[in-house]
Amino acid sequence: xxxxxxxxxxxxxxxxxxxxxxxxxxxxxxxxxxxxxxxxxxxxxxxxxxxxxxxxxxxxxxxxxxxxxxxxxxxxxxxxxxxxxxxxxxxxxxxxxxxxxxxxxxxxxxxxxxxxxxxxxxxxxxxxxxxxxxxxxxxxxxxxxxxxxxxxxxxxxxxxxxxxxxxxxxxxxxxxxxxxxxxxxxxxxxxxxxxxxxxxxxxxxxxxxxxxxxxxxxxxxxxxxxxxxxxxxxxxxxxxxxxxxxxxxxxxxxxxxxxxxxxxxxxxxxxxxxxxxxxxxxxxxxxxxxxxxxxx
Amino acid sequence: xxxxxxxxxxxxxxxxxxxxxxxxxxxxxxxxxxxxxxxxxxxxxxxxxxxxxxxxxxxxxxxxxxxxxxxxxxxxxxxxxxxxxxxxxxxxxxxxxxxxxxxxxxxxxxxxxxxxxxxxxxxxxxxxxxxxxxxxxxxxxxxxxxxxxxxxxxxxxxxxxxxxxxxxxxxxxxxxxxxxxxxxxxxxxxxxxxxxxxxxxxxxxxxxxxxxxxxxxxxxxxxxxxxxxxxxxxxxxxxxxxxxxxxxxxxxxxxxxxxxxxxxxxxxxxxxxxxxxxxxxxxxxxxxxxxxxxxxxxxxxxxxxxxxxxxxxxxxxxxxxxxxxxxxxxxxxxxxxxxxxxxxxxxxxxxxxxxxxxxxxxxxxxxxxxxxxxxxxxxxxxxxxxxxxxxxxxxxxxxxxxxxxxxxxxxxxxxxxxxxxxxxxxxxxxxxxxxxxxxxxxxxxxxxxxxxxxxxxxxxxxxxxxxxxxxxxxxxxxxxxxxxxxxxxxxxxxxxxxxxxxxxxxxxxxxxxxxxxxxxxxxxxxxxxxxxxx
Numbered sequence: 001x002x003x004x005x006x007x008x009x010x011x012x013x014x015x016x017x018x019x020x021x022x023x024x025x026x027x028x029x030x031x032x033x034x035x036x037x038x039x040x041x042x043x044x045x046x047x048x049x050x051x052x053x054x055x056x057x058x059x060x061x062x063x064x065x066x067x068x069x070x071x072x073x074x075x076x077x078x079x080x081x082x083x084x085x086x087x088x089x090x091x092x093x094x095x096x097x098x099x100x101x102x103x104x105x106x107x108x109x110x111x112x113x114x115x116x117x118x119x120x121x122x123x124x125x126x127x128x129x130x131x132x133x134x135x136x137x138x139x140x141x142x143x144x145x146x147x148x149x150x151x152x153x154x155x156x157x158x159x160x161x162x163x164x165x166x167x168x169x170x171x172x173x174x175x176x177x178x179x180x181x182x183x184x185x186x187x188x189x190x191x192x193x194x195x196x197x198x199x200x201x202x203x204x205x206x207x208x209x210x211x212x213x214x215x216x217x218x219x220x221x222x223x224x225x226x227x228x229x230x231x232x233x234x235x236x237x238x239x240x241x242x243x244x245x246x247x248x249x250x251x252x253x254x255x256x257x258x259x260x261x262x263x264x265x266x267x268x269x270x271x272x273x274x275x276x277x278x279x280x281x282x283x284x285x286x287x288x289x290x291x292x293x294x295x296x
Numbered sequence: 297x298x299x300x301x302x303x304x305x306x307x308x309x310x311x312x313x314x315x316x317x318x319x320x321x322x323x324x325x326x327x328x329x330x331x332x333x334x335x336x337x338x339x340x341x342x343x344x345x346x347x348x349x350x351x352x353x354x355x356x357x358x359x360x361x362x363x364x365x366x367x368x369x370x371x372x373x374x375x376x377x378x379x380x381x382x383x384x385x386x387x388x389x390x391x392x393x394x395x396x397x398x399x400x401x402x403x404x405x406x407x408x409x410x411x412x413x414x415x416x417x418x419x420x421x422x423x424x425x426x427x428x429x430x431x432x433x434x435x436x437x438x439x440x441x442x443x444x445x446x447x448x449x450x451x452x453x454x455x456x457x458x459x460x461x462x463x464x465x466x467x468x469x470x471x472x473x474x475x476x477x478x479x480x481x482x483x484x485x486x487x488x489x490x491x492x493x494x495x496x497x498x499x500x501x502x503x504x505x506x507x508x509x510x511x512x513x514x515x516x517x518x519x520x521x522x523x524x525x526x527x528x529x530x531x532x533x534x535x536x537x538x539x540x541x542x543x544x545x546x547x548x549x550x551x552x553x554x555x556x557x558x559x560x561x562x563x564x565x566x567x568x569x570x571x572x573x574x575x576x577x578x579x580x581x582x583x584x585x586x587x588x589x590x591x592x593x594x595x596x597x598x599x600x601x602x603x604x605x606x607x608x609x610x611x612x613x614x615x616x617x618x619x620x621x622x623x624x625x626x627x628x629x630x631x632x633x634x635x636x637x638x639x640x641x642x643x644x645x646x647x648x649x650x651x652x653x654x655x656x657x658x659x660x661x662x663x664x665x666x667x668x669x670x671x672x673x674x675x676x677x678x679x680x681x682x683x684x685x686x687x688x689x690x691x692x693x694x695x696x697x698x699x700x701x702x703x704x705x706x707x708x709x710x711x712x713x714x715x716x717x718x719x720x721x722x723x724x725x726x727x728x729x730x731x732x733x734x735x736x737x738x739x740x741x742x743x744x745x746x747x748x749x750x751x752x753x754x755x756x757x758x759x760x761x762x763x764x765x766x767x768x769x770x771x772x773x774x775x776x777x778x779x780x781x782x783x784x785x786x787x788x789x790x791x792x793x794x795x796x797x798x799x800x801x802x803x804x805x806x807x808x809x810x811x812x813x814x815x816x817x818x819x820x821x822x823x824x825x826x827x828x829x830x
Contacts, residue, residue: 051787052787052788052791055784055787055788056784056788057784058780058781058783058784059781059784059785059788061412061661061777061780061781063777063780080787084787087779087780087783087784088780090776090779090780091776091777091779091780095776116790120783120786124779124783127779131772131775131776131779131813132776132779156786160806163810164810164813167810167813167814167817168817170814170817171814171817171818171820171821172817172820172821197803197806197807198806200807201806201807201810201811204811205810205814208541208814209814211540211541211542212540212541212818214540232803232807233454233807234415234419234454234455234456234804234807234808235415235447235450235454235455235456235808236447236448236450236454237454237807237808237811239442239444239447240541240543240545243542243543243544244541244542244543246542247539247542247543247544248542251542269442270437270439270440270441270442270444271711272441272442272444272650272651272652272711273647273650273651273711273713273714273715274444274544274545275711276711276712276713276714277544277714277716278544280644280714
């Protein structure tokens with residue numbers, strides 16, 4: 001993940017020994033040694049082309065280095081290289097609105113094609129309007145996501161775009177305004193998202209929006225249960241989800257379901273202070289169930 | 297004769313000087329060429345007694361195992377830490393590993409801008425745990441809390457950013473000799489009611505003898521830790537009511553939004569109960585303590601002028617190693633259900649530790665040696681590395697399977713208490729500043745709960761909006777570059793479709809980005825709903 005970083009300060013700077021006794025001689029030795037090894041090395045591990053190297057640098061957050069690498073490319077750039085240059089501009093510090101405008105124009109041009117670059121470019125164009133420009137234009141971003149999904153419905157970028165569109169529908173677009181309608185609009189996107197991990201993310205967002213807007217829990221829980229079934233979340237999300245399923249089930253009066261998820265939480269996660277509350281919840285569930293049984 | 301000897305003498309002196317210089321260079325000076333080509337630096341502010349020795353012990357062993365790497369420990373005083381971090385990271389001269397805490401005022405953008413996530417590494421076992429019970433355990437699950445606190449504080453909910461070195465708790469340190477002198481017994485209080493009795497006994501003793509003794513050593517820092525603790529305890533029922541997501545916790549960003557929605561305030565009866573308790577305790581501290589820092593409280597306690605000091609276990613090694621009297625370490629006596637102030641809002645014993653591991657070290661994005669820095673992170677949080685830290689620092693470990701020495705066993709918090717995460721003081725830097733600025737209105741003979749609440753409620757509407765806007769902009773700092781990383785990972789994945797890790801990394805990044813964006817939009821919606829502060 002963090003490979004490819006270069007030593008910006010130079011090694012000698014970092015260990016404090018700036019003075020080196022035989023620098024030139026060593027340099028020459030090193031050069032000759034490299035020349036001898038060059039044919040062997042080129043057979044053993046082919047050097048990545050500039051575009052691949054630039055993508056690797058971008059993956060490592062070394063955008064400036066990636067830009068330099070792309071600038072070294074000679075001749076007419078390929079569509080992918082043009083796209084990579086526009087992507088670099090999105091995070092080239094300091095980010096300027098002018099540079100973003102130029103990137104947007106490039107993405108728009110590339111998006112007219114009919115290959116994966118076109119799909120990715122159309123997605124990036126929408127992203128600029130959603131999060132990158134100083135003044136976001138959510139309406140424009142939503143229109144671009146919709147257009148991409150119409151044109152390339154099965155493309156990964158169109159599918160991811162639908163998830164991002166759901167966020168706009170849930171929180172940002174002026175219409176529909178009522179929380180239940182916002183959630184219904186996001187729900188309507190579900191049948192169009194076929195990639196499982198993206199379906200999971202969409203379910204998670206619809207479920208979380210349901211709790212944010214305090215919608216009936218029985219409309220929220222099926223989404224969260226589906227997220228849990230698909231799995232694969234990392235960071236804080238899986239632990240929160242495990243507790244959320246138990247707690248919201250309890251609040252909705254589904255005691256058996258709540259017990260199932262709380263017990264799963266105690267089994268699957270490292271014990272911590274939330275486990276103390278979860279144990280207390282399990283006692284409360286037992287008491288509620290007993291009371292339910294006693295009722296005539 | 298004289299004339300012919302002079303050049304010889306000069307040459308002789310020159311040869312002698314040259315010989316001496318050679319001798320000095322090859323025997324006394326630092327090697328001109330380091331035998332360790334890579335140097336990494338680890339910076340932190342824990343310069344109290346303990347942690348520097350613990351980290352030195354880790355470094356010594358690590359350098360034995362890794363002859364190519366030299367590790368330097370950079371100790372930065374707390375008073376200048378914020379400026380140091382900001383200026384070094386901005387100037388590109390930050391250490392490879394940097395301690396950071398979310399409560400550090402004015403630094404909330406730092407993790408997003410300058411720290412690198414280590415999520416992929418967290419999913420794999422720590423190589424330095426080979427041969428231990430944790431050999432096959434994912435790194436994240438080797439920590440006693442599964443890095444719970446770190447995950448809560450991560451700038452991006454889908455990513456891991458830091459490793460921790462210790463578990464912290466808050467304890468009451470008791471001067472046993474002074475307690476016996478005043479009460480005639482070694483018995484320490486177990487409930488808040490018993491503590492109240494003791495406060496009265498100490499005040500009576502001071503009045504009777506004319507000795508300037510107080511029940512509690514006082515300083516702004518110690519008092520604010522105590523206030524945070526008491527407020528969290530008093531607000532537990534309120535926090536549960538406000539837990540709309542059902543995660544049995546309320547995150548700081550959500551608390552800010554909930555405040556704007558009118559779901560809680562310092563005027564609420566629960567908050568007032570916590571503040572009333574804090575005021576009671578503050579009256580057993582020396583007058584004017586609000587002006588002093590924790591060092592002054594420690595000195596007051598060490599001089600024998602206070603029976604107790606409420607402190608984090610981070611001060612434990614300093615206090616215990618310098619005291620000339622026996623010290624008992626006890627959990628803060630808590631109010632019970634029949635307490636006249638807190639009773640109506642009592643939920644259970646509230647957490648005085650065990651909330652998670654701390655002393656978080658982050659990887660600097662600009663580190664010239666990220667692989668070696670991560671390798672050192674692995675070692676310092678391995679069973680061996682963390683045992684060295686614990687044994688040499690007197691601080692609790694953060695890693696499972698590390699033995700806790702009996703001398704610090706009292707710092708461990710059993711799983712017998714509750715927390716809902718909500719911190720009603722350190723919600724954001726503006727709110728925290730307002731609390732500290734107005735604290736004097738609560739404490740001391742001239743203070744009152746009403747004065748403090750009035751002042752806070754006047755400042756909160758603007759402070760909360762400022763902090764919430766900062767939360768939104770901090771998340772934007774994370775979300776925007778992620779588009780570039782996602783595109784890059786997709787391009788690399790196209791070139792190596794057989795490499796499943798690339799696809800997984802892209803999927804994880806997309807998922808966590810979507811979660812962060814959703815939070816940004818929720819916060820934006822709350823700000824919009826609340827409108828400008830009146």
